Amino acid sequence: MRAAWYESTGPASAVLRVGEMEDPQPGPGEVRIRVHASGINHGDVIKRQDWTGYGMAWPRVIPHSDGAGVIDAVGEGVPAALVGERVWCYDAQSYRPFGTAAGYVTVPAEKAVHLPDSVSFEQGACLGISGLTAHRALFMDGPLRDAWVLVTGATGAVGRSAVALARRGGARVIATVRRPGPVPGADHVLLADGTLPGRVKELTGGRGVDRVLEVAFGANADIDLEILAVGGVIAAYATDEARPAIPFWQLGYSNVTAHFLGSDDFPAAAKRAATEELSAAAAAADLVHPIARRYPLEDIAAAHEAVETGSAGGRIVVVPGL
Numbered sequence: 001m002r003a004a005w006y007e008s009t010g011p012a013s014a015v016l017r018v019g020e021m022e023d024p025q026p027g028p029g030e031v032r033i034r035v036h037a038s039g040i041n042h043g044d045v046i047k048r049q050d051w052t053g054y055g056m057a058w059p060r061v062i063p064h065s066d067g068a069g070v071i072d073a074v075g076e077g078v079p080a081a082l083v084g085e086r087v088w089c090y091d092a093q094s095y096r097p098f099g100t101a102a103g104y105v106t107v108p109a110e111k112a113v114h115l116p117d118s119v120s121f122e123q124g125a126c127l128g129i130s131g132l133t134a135h136r137a138l139f140m141d142g143p144l145r146d147a148w149v150l151v152t153g154a155t156g157a158v159g160r161s162a163v164a165l166a167r168r169g170g171a172r173v174i175a176t177v178r179r180p181g182p183v184p185g186a187d188h189v190l191l192a193d194g195t196l197p198g199r200v201k202e203l204t205g206g207r208g209v210d211r212v213l214e215v216a217f218g219a220n221a222d223i224d225l226e227i228l229a230v231g232g233v234i235a236a237y238a239t240d241e242a243r244p245a246i247p248f249w250q251l252g253y254s255n256v257t258a259h260f261l262g263s264d265d266f267p268a269a270a271k272r273a274a275t276e277e278l279s280a281a282a283a284a285a286d287l288v289h290p291i292a293r294r295y296p297l298e299d300i301a302a303a304h305e306a307v308e309t310g311s312a313g314g315r316i317v318v319v320p321g322l
Contacts, residue, residue: 067100068124218244
């Protein structure tokens with residue numbers, strides 16, 4: 001098969017290679033997917049950059065945890081009837097060396113999720129990490145019916161997923177953006193500027209929001225404190241500062257709960273619940289990711305660089321057959 005890989009960490013153009021590798025074979029409990037689209041997440045980029053300083057756990061890594069395609073082989077213990085099923089997958093390169101930037105990928109059968117016929121492979125390749133993160137952030141503290149939810153960075157991958165899932169869960173959704181523009185599914189769209197706390201209090205009758213899904217915990221902790229209702233929740237999946245200052249006493253007096261989220265280690269039951277809802281949201285067209293650019297496998301370095309700059313205005317996918 002054709003595959004992209006790296007054997008050392010560093011800049012995309014310096015370390016990413018494309019060539020031939022042996023086709024993977026599914027082990028017990030696994031399926032093999034012929035990859036039609038491979039999604040790129042921020043996490044894929046920072047792993048390749050060794051941003052955390054952990055180094056490489058394997059001598060060769062095929063990047064990307066998210067993808068979509070068709071099951072073409074199954075391992076021992078997996079029903080043969082799954083062959084031919086359209087699926088999207090997640091965690092392909094979570095605690096495993098070989099992800100979806102290749103002609104084929106093998107994953108545990110439970111991480112290959114049925115892809116409705118109405119949903120494209122490219123959309124399916126965008127559901128995984130961002131959708132799982134959004135679902136866990138929103139629902140780990142219970143149902144959202146009639147709750148006020150504020151989603152920061154609402155035009156990003158996690159933010160877009162969160163807006164759609166919160167709306168489907170019956171929440172009243174406030175989306176924040178840096179530039180004016182529509183956010184599908186949001187009840188209110190506000191600029192992320194100094195007027196935000198006052199606008200939120202006005203919309204919520206002075207009580208504040210019940211939950212904040214936070215993309216920049218360090219920068220926004222004080223603002224979150226201003227806009228949260230007593231007993232509210234901050235669910236943070238990213239931060240601008242690795243060691244941010246936390247207004248402990250103010251958060252404590254308001255009985256605020258703070259969650260810090262990393263999708264690789266969400267409980268299995270939470271992931272199952274998320275995948276069911278993500279597939280349903282995609283099938284209903286409640287969750288649609290704008291695809292900014294499509295790259296052939298041979299141009300994977302350029303695809304990674306496009307994700308790094310954040311200037312594409314939508315999702316980046318690699319299409320092995322392009």
